[in-house]
Amino acid sequence: MDEKQKKQLRWICLTGALYALILIILHIGPGASLNVFPVNFLLFLIPYCMVGWKVIRKSIINISHGQVFDENFLMMVATFGALAIGEYSEAVAVMLFYQVGEFFEDFAVGRSRRSITQLMDIAPEYANVERDGKLTQIDPEEVKVGDIFVVRPGERVPLDGVVTEGSSMLDTAALTGESVPRSVHTGDEVISGCVNGDGVLKIRAEKAYEDSTVSRVLDLVENASDRKARTENFVTRFARYYTPVVVFAAVAVAILLPLLTGVSWQQGLKSACIFLVVSCPCAFVLSVPLTFFGGIGAASHMGILIKGSNYLEAAAKLKTVVFDKTGTLTRGEFSVTQILPAGEVSKEELLKKAACAEHYSTHPVADSIRRAYAQTGNDPAAVDASEISENTETAGHGVSVVVNGQKICAGNRKLMDAEGVAVPPVETAGTVVYVSEEGKYLGAIVISDIVKPEAKEAIRELHEAGVAKTVMLTGDRKASGEAVAEELGIDEVYTDLLPADKVGKVEELLSKEDKKSRLAFVGDGINDAPVITRADVGFAMGSMGSDAAIEAADIVLMDDNTRKVSKTVWLARRTMRIVYENITFALVVKIAVMVMSLFAVANMWEAVFADVGVSVICILNAMRMLRVK
Amino acid sequence: MRKKFNIAVDCANCAAKVENALNEMPGVKAQVNFMTQKMTLEADMIDDALLDKALKTARKIEPEFEIRK
Numbered sequence: 001m002d003e004k005q006k007k008q009l010r011w012i013c014l015t016g017a018l019y020a021l022i023l024i025i026l027h028i029g030p031g032a033s034l035n036v037f038p039v040n041f042l043l044f045l046i047p048y049c050m051v052g053w054k055v056i057r058k059s060i061i062n063i064s065h066g067q068v069f070d071e072n073f074l075m076m077v078a079t080f081g082a083l084a085i086g087e088y089s090e091a092v093a094v095m096l097f098y099q100v101g102e103f104f105e106d107f108a109v110g111r112s113r114r115s116i117t118q119l120m121d122i123a124p125e126y127a128n129v130e131r132d133g134k135l136t137q138i139d140p141e142e143v144k145v146g147d148i149f150v151v152r153p154g155e156r157v158p159l160d161g162v163v164t165e166g167s168s169m170l171d172t173a174a175l176t177g178e179s180v181p182r183s184v185h186t187g188d189e190v191i192s193g194c195v196n197g198d199g200v201l202k203i204r205a206e207k208a209y210e211d212s213t214v215s216r217v218l219d220l221v222e223n224a225s226d227r228k229a230r231t232e233n234f235v236t237r238f239a240r241y242y243t244p245v246v247v248f249a250a251v252a253v254a255i256l257l258p259l260l261t262g263v264s265w266q267q268g269l270k271s272a273c274i275f276l277v278v279s280c281p282c283a284f285v286l287s288v289p290l291t292f293f294g295g296i297g298a299a300s301h302m303g304i305l306i307k308g309s310n311y312l313e314a315a316a317k318l319k320t321v322v323f324d325k326t327g328t329l330t331r332g333e334f335s336v337t338q339i340l341p342a343g344e345v346s347k348e349e350l351l352k353k354a355a356c357a358e359h360y361s362t363h364p365v366a367d368s369i370r371r372a373y374a375q376t377g378n379d380p381a382a383v384d385a386s387e388i389s390e391n392t393e394t395a396g397h398g399v400s401v402v403v404n405g406q407k408i409c410a411g412n413r414k415l416m417d418a419e420g421v422a423v424p425p426v427e428t429a430g431t432v433v434y435v436s437e438e439g440k441y442l443g444a445i446v447i448s449d450i451v452k453p454e455a456k457e458a459i460r461e462l463h464e465a466g467v468a469k470t471v472m473l474t475g476d477r478k479a480s481g482e483a484v485a486e487e488l489g490i491d492e493v494y495t496d497l498l499p500a501d502k503v504g505k506v507e508e509l510l511s512k513e514d515k516k517s518r519l520a521f522v523g524d525g526i527n528d529a530p531v532i533t534r535a536d537v538g539f540a541m542g543s544m545g546s547d548a549a550i551e552a553a554d555i556v557l558m559d560d561n562t563r564k565v566s567k568t569v570w571l572a573r574r575t576m577r578i579v580y581e582n583i584t585f586a587l588v589v590k591i592a593v594m595v596m597s598l599f600a601v602a603n604m605w606e607a608v609f610a611d612v613g614v615s616v617i618c619i620l621n622a623m624r625m626l627r628v629k
Numbered sequence: 630m631r632k633k634f635n636i637a638v639d640c641a642n643c644a645a646k647v648e649n650a651l652n653e654m655p656g657v658k659a660q661v662n663f664m665t666q667k668m669t670l671e672a673d674m675i676d677d678a679l680l681d682k683a684l685k686t687a688r689k690i691e692p693e694f695e696i697r698k
Contacts, residue, residue: 058692061692065689065690067646067690106639109640113663113664113666116664117664117665222662222665222667223660223662226660226662236645239642282642285641285642286640286641286642289641289663289664290641290664293664
């Protein structure tokens with residue numbers, strides 16, 4: 001509770017005590033003789049002004065700026081109405097109760113706002129930099145690239161950099177949600193926002209503060225509430241119409257109710273006042289954005305960065321989730337699992353030729369072939385680079401090089417077909433790299449990617465969360481792609497896709513979706529940025545280093561745990577459920593009180609409950625978002 | 630240029646109203662975020678004079694609006 005709130009609370013208590021005192025004086029003993037107009041009116045006017053002057057002042061200021069319909073105005077009119085029909089004590093009580101409710105509302109919103117921002121509190125406060133032989137704490141923004149800073153045990157790493165001295169365990173939980181600490185040594189890259197364990201680290205800043213991970217993450221999350229969900233916009237629009245409609249209904253009630261049903265004008269006015277009190281849209285305009293914000297906060301605590309509440313809303317409607325196989329379902333670490341030479345060729349010869357061909361390639365497959373070759377105990381480089389006279393790499397096909405005048409090709413079947421090399425079919429689950437020299441088939445190397453241990457569980461959880469269809473896209477051949485899909489329990493699989501085909505495939509899948517459902521694409525962000533952009537919800541995974549992926553994705557997963565995808569869907573559904581709960585609850589209570597007031601069975605107390613009471617309950621309900629683990 | 634300020638604003642609705650009012654100032658693009666209690670201003674030149682004007686505009690809508698330095 002801050003100073004302002006404490007003052008407010010004291011003031012409310014004081015007024016409440018005075019109000020109680022006046023009630024006692026007027027109703028018990030000799031004081032009862034004072035309970036006549038204008039004495040009682042003047043007496044009640046004191047606590048009324050004490051608690052209500054702020055409301056009245058605000059509503060007058062707002063009217064002078066041309067903003068008529070706000071809650072202050074409504075409370076003013078409603079209590080003036082009560083005063084006019086001689087319900088002095090009720091007017092004070094309503095104003096008092098309204099202020100108590102407002103206080104609780106303020107308090108609850110403030111607290112939830114703080115606990116959510118606390119979840120995202122990864123900003124380092126200072127950096128220890130050596131200046132004139134002394135360690136000084138300076139603002140992280142003042143640290144320049146290349147500066148060496150010291151991180152002591154328990155401190156937060158302020159900027160991205162490379163360890164130059166020392167080793168320690170880093171707690172990355174605040175960034176990735178991953179609770180296992182990471183060990184770092186001299187030469188390792190560290191990202192800002194991690195908390196240091198018990199070693200002292202000297203780190204050279206590689207990026208300025210504003211480009212460092214922590215500041216990018218904060219920017220992303222803080223701006224997330226600017227991209228509003230449709231439900232949020234709907235609520236704001238709804239509030240804009242709701243209030244005037246109820247106010248005019250109140251006028252109609254005040255006039256028509258006595259005329260049509262013959263109740264007293266006083267009763268008509270009373271019903272109208274109740275309408276006015278109920279017409280405040282606070283419960284909607286407060287709780288709905290708060291729930292979304294809570295959802296985004298809870299997600300970022302788990303290492304899931306959601307760029308806007310609109311994506312959270314869309315994630316709740318996911319019916320199809322498309323995975324790019326490599327890097328999301330599998331580790332993206334290829335290793336040679338089989339060497340199948342043809343005819344007279346030896347295994348070693350085949351591997352060497354393949355390593356030659358892949359000399360310049362940066363493709364993961366090339367990496368694994370070179371690694372396998374190096375492991376045979378030969379010179380790590382299969383060929384002297386100067387012997388390679390020509391080198392072409394065709395995406396989705398393979399590579400071909402000319403070494404000492406001999407053309408060596410390594411790639412998939414398409415490449416072999418293009419080269420006119422006849423190859424026998426190799427049936428195996430894995431990527432097959434065919435190797436040929438001068439048009440002669442040398443054999444095949446089988447490379448498999450390791451499936452992530454949690455991938456199967458993640459797919460099952462997605463189905464449980466209500467995702468109807470999971471799809472896998474891969475550049476692999478049919479046999480290997482289907483084997484992985486079956487192992488993981490994926491519903492549909494499209495194989496033999498070139499990177500460019502993936503956009504088309506996702507578009508095709510998008511066109512099959514009906515209006516209410518959404519499609520997500522999950523990629524590792526390395527070369528699938530266009531597909532990530534094209535999908536309704538684009539996930540980039542394990543991409544804390546890749547700017548392109550963060551730029552393109554709607555939801556960024558800080559580490560490469562596949563289960564974060566299902567967690568996101570689950571969290572999104574929970575958020576939407578709470579949003580709808582709040583909207584329904586508030587509407588039902590408000591309409592019920594309005595109807596009751598028409599039949600003269602509701603009083604001001606119920607009306608104030610339907611306003612502030614409902615708001616507080618909705619806010620408390622929204623806070624359940626924070627208890628997500 | 631673009632600059633971020635810490636602010637104090639009481640309710641989500643007021644924040645939205647203040648945002649609309651600030652955006653009506655010529656040459657200013659503003660975002661007022663109730664949840665993070667932050668305001669982002671975008672203008673050719675953000676100086677004390679502009680900030681003062683922004684504060685006055687905001688206070689007309691929401692008397693308790695504050696910019697924390």
